[in-house]
Amino acid sequence: MNIDLSPRSLAWADADPTRHPFDSASAARVVRSLGPAGRVPSRPDVSSGAAEMGAWAWDEGRPWADAVSHALVEQYGRWTMGWRWGHDEGDFDGGPVGNWCCPQHSITTPEETLHRVVAALCEWREWLESLARWFDAHPLDLADVDEQRILWERGARNLILQVTDRTGCGSGWYGHCHQVLHWFLSRWGVAPERAGELVDEAIGGRFESWTGPDPVLVEDVAERLALSLRPDHAVRPATGPAPDHLEQWLTVRRTVPWHEAPDGGGNGPVTPSRDGAAEDIRRFDAALDPARAQGLLAALDLLRADASRGASLDFELLRNWQQHVLGTPRLPQFRELPAFAKQGRERYGIGPDTRARLDACLAESAPDATRPLPLTARAARAYLDVCFFHPFGDGNARSAFLTLVFVLAREGVALDGVGLLRRVTFRADAPEDALIFARYIGTHLAETRRNAAASDV
Template sequence: MSNTLYPADLTWHEVDPDCHPFDPASVARVVRSLGPARKVPSRPDPEIDTAGVNWARDVAKPWSDAMTHVLVEHYGRWAAGWRWSLGEGDLDGGPVGSWCCASHSITTPEETVDRVVAALCEWRGWLEDLAEWFEAYPLDPETLLADRIRWERAARNLILQVADRTGAESGWYGHCLQVLGWFLGRWGVAPETAARLVRQAVGGRFCSWTAPDTALAEDIAEKLVGPLRPQDTRWSPPDRGPLPDHLERWIEVRGSVPWPVGEGSDDGGPVTPARDGAAEDFRSFDAAIDPARAAGLLTALELVRADAARGAVLDFELLHRWQQHVLGTPEPPPLRTRPAFAKGGDERYGIGPDTRARLDACLAQADNARLSPAARAARAHLDVCFFHPFDDGNGRAALLTLVFVLARAGVTPDSVVLIRRFGRRADDPQDALNLCRTVEFSIGQSRAATR
């Protein structure tokens, strides 16, 4: 699973309507054909005792996550913004009014699916409006100095438009900064440069529940456009050329990460909470996508627990036995034979005659008791992500690997949501440490749930 479920880090290329065809006339039919639309959860009866069940967290949110997943699979990553609602909804500070949050917007199946359709069309309409505004103020380095006032006016108008569209409610400014970055990115400013210029121009002067006045919008617009220079090499992103091998980058990174050692905060004996977080997520999130998918994962999870209990060696042979159930194939799937791509094509993982041996060598290090259980589990999870051994289902394989490593340490996480919903980059050691901290946090929460 990856951060494709969340729209806050979408780039303009990922949302640009010109790059992603969309037929509004077919949306209702498409949405109703998707798995989650056929399994809208029923609201709890207030007269029935539901002690121990948090409906919003355990039922409604996994369903809306699953709906996002299938919409992104069908339409592309831009569709993740369908539930970016105004104010404090599912996601903070968005422009969508047709959806509030899963706990309030899920009612009857018909009404709920209608809201999803309306929200997706509303989000798409907003992106199309932005595209029109961007095109009205083309940035050209050759005429930058002469047209600076026009571009400042464009930035000012975008700020005011976003504030109006979001109602300047809770967290609205996050999307505003994103839109300003999209505007610069549309006209060739490198993403890193655009993000820095926006941060410097805004300088923390936006607040929740407070719309900017025209004077503030004009000052920020001036500070945004001012640093741009026609001769500045930041103007155009460099030609990246062929993608590097991100598997090789991961091998370099994994050796440089300061993985926590065994005496870390998560080293405190067996952890067996009442709730099996992986099983619960499969029954809610994955079942909403496809019941057969959930059933396969639950079968694989039983194998994972049994293999951990018998002290099985973690290697590709073990992984592909689990993966047969994950994918529902007649035979265990083989190691991929071609380069693989992920994150919308931004990462490429090579393949060679020694790939399996290298994967097995890395997975064997999950037995290294010098590292904390969280470090061993996080590293093995990322090994599977970036070796990308299968043609499909590698995110699920990575999660099962993490659960296996924790199970051998006597730990059952009571939630895997934070582990599963966010992607990590192969070439960023901080992402690896962040996953390790997330696993540590999950273990701590699970330990607290056993007391």
């Protein structure tokens, strides 16, 4: 599972500045033209350490910063996600950016805040450009690695030192160091999966937060990495048909131990003290585009009416909600071609029975006395079904979220927060992702039950 807007998920193909044009001179104008620029949240007049400030940062500041990231990705590309990767314990921990920390400390007045966004974006871009220059300092060829090991070692050593200098070796700095070394190997043709393994083995868990590595350790990591490289670590051309990640998901779906999902603090309906789904839409989606938020809120009202009448979950229900989500004059149709997601890394096949198979999967979201499963498991599974069947041409993540809300609502459950349930991505072939997501639902549900009980006292 990945946080959808986390820079840790960036591959070098995403971040390589030679692939993604950027004009720093126009950045301020572009940032101020984006939807979130006109909706900077008002900072409460309390100290940064106050509990009220922490709640505001999570409930309002973070969704706004997520909206900025989303808008920047739409404008420039995925490389922009690193603008929030501040030093130490910021939004993402241990990054190279000094102009942004986190909503608690970086969102002030609208003008100051937007200035920080622009400065952080340009700082992150400058860092990527400097890395590209370091990567290309010596032309390398994996086929000649035996003759070039000293160059590979020198490159790795210099990059570690660059990262330690740029991050300050604060909390979690080694995560970005691992990423930069991975990027370096990828730049020169090492297969991505193998690159990650080689970097893991070279570092061996020896880098620590708040501690800069001594020169001997830096030399040892660089040497181990260089010595581990072989010509057969190169990327190999794909052979055979592209995998069908929908079929992979359906295989995984049958093997996940869904019964191990948490119960969310008990059974039975719960009415939250606030509407977490609607609040997140008003803070994140409205910051991007008020019309987008209006469509989602209309779909939310419709799905709750459907849930209250005990409607069966199927594609017909989904597309009635999706018409509001997309703002289309007609009901959206089930896709007719293979679909792609995650920058083309996942492909979802299509066949004459794909819609019927989706309906059969969604039907399993209802309680079944013969095969009882926790509500959290059934909600997570239905969400992932929509993600990987990918039924619509656009807006599938929003459709999946609405599906989750419906499954809960049909059993009288609503959540007072959804911070862990949106802007996340999952792999179709990773069974552990499914249970992690079910646990996240359980975390929110247990918290909602506690808060509801406290408000009744």
